[in-house]
Amino acid sequence: MQPLQIVPCRLLSWLYSGLKSPVSTGTRICPTMARPSSSMADFRKFFAKAKHIVIISGAGVSAESGVPTFRGAGGYWRTWQAQDLATPQAFARNPSLVWEFYHYRREVMLSKEPNPGHLAIAECEARLRGQGRRLVVITQNIDELHRKAGTKNLLEIHGSLFKTRCTSCGVVAENYKSPICPALLGKGAPEPEAQDARIPVEKLPRCEEAGCKGLLRPHVVWFGENLDPAILEEVDRELTLCDLCLVVSARGVPVAEFNMETTPATNRFRFHFRGPCGTTLPEALAPRETENVS
Ligand SMILES: [Zn+2]
DSSP states (O other), rough: OTHHHHHHHHHHHHHHSSSSOOOOOOOOOOTTOOBOOOHHHHHHHHHOOOOOEEEEEOOHHHTTTOOOOOOOOTOOBBBHHHHSSSSSHHHOOOOOHHHHHHHHHHHHTOOOOOOOHHHHHHHHHHHHHHTTTTEEEEEEESHHHHHTTTTTSEEEEEEEEEEETTTTTOOOOOOOOOOGGGGGGGGGOOSSOOOOOOOOGGGGOOOOOTTTHHHHHEEETTTTTOOOOHHHHHHHHHHHSSSESSSSOOOSSSSSESSSSTTTTTGGGGGEESHHHHHEEEHSSOOOOTOOOO
């Protein structure tokens, strides 16, 4: 299982460098504390008072939904891993192959559902909204399972499998077609022996803006590409305003980590809950009578 709090290195370093340090804000969290609390009751007290909660999610929250990441041991599509195909260079070299990879990932998602972790977050957001409180999810996942679960305040910092961007005019569009274009029907098989479909570039997904017809690409952040500055600005605003952050931050607000295991970063957090996210998150985010008592 992968931890919930996986955050891309560049976002993590940005979080740590861009936000005020716990020392300078003179706060409730000490990065050198010996051990974080694993008391759900204590966490619930912070939670009950929080008005603006940020949840940062990564691959861990989707792992229980069976979403493949094509990274790490055994994580292959044909003979490649994501870092081989999710690059601008790979797309320039062989757009047909990269589209087959993304077509497969889109089709796989048709059979995947949000798990209790996604649902608990979405239900919590709706409940808090009714109380005049705010919950926002910042995710690096491109699978849209948070959206499918009903999360409304969502920042998808790595884009989405179900958005395209035109390489000519730059227009970003939602796209839930299956298959995304006729030429990809039945293509994208993941087995190592599967043949490259070698689809001519004019038969790959094309822009539908009037008079454009440019080649579309997945609207996802590939290796070697920068995160969208407009989204980072929104992330910055949410992290500046929040008074409770699940899962990672260095701003001095209480941070709760939900993880299958402890990590070198665990001791930086105020709370640490060990176990599958589908079990710990519903418990942590369930309604309680003592909520919002401040
Ligand atoms: Zn276009």
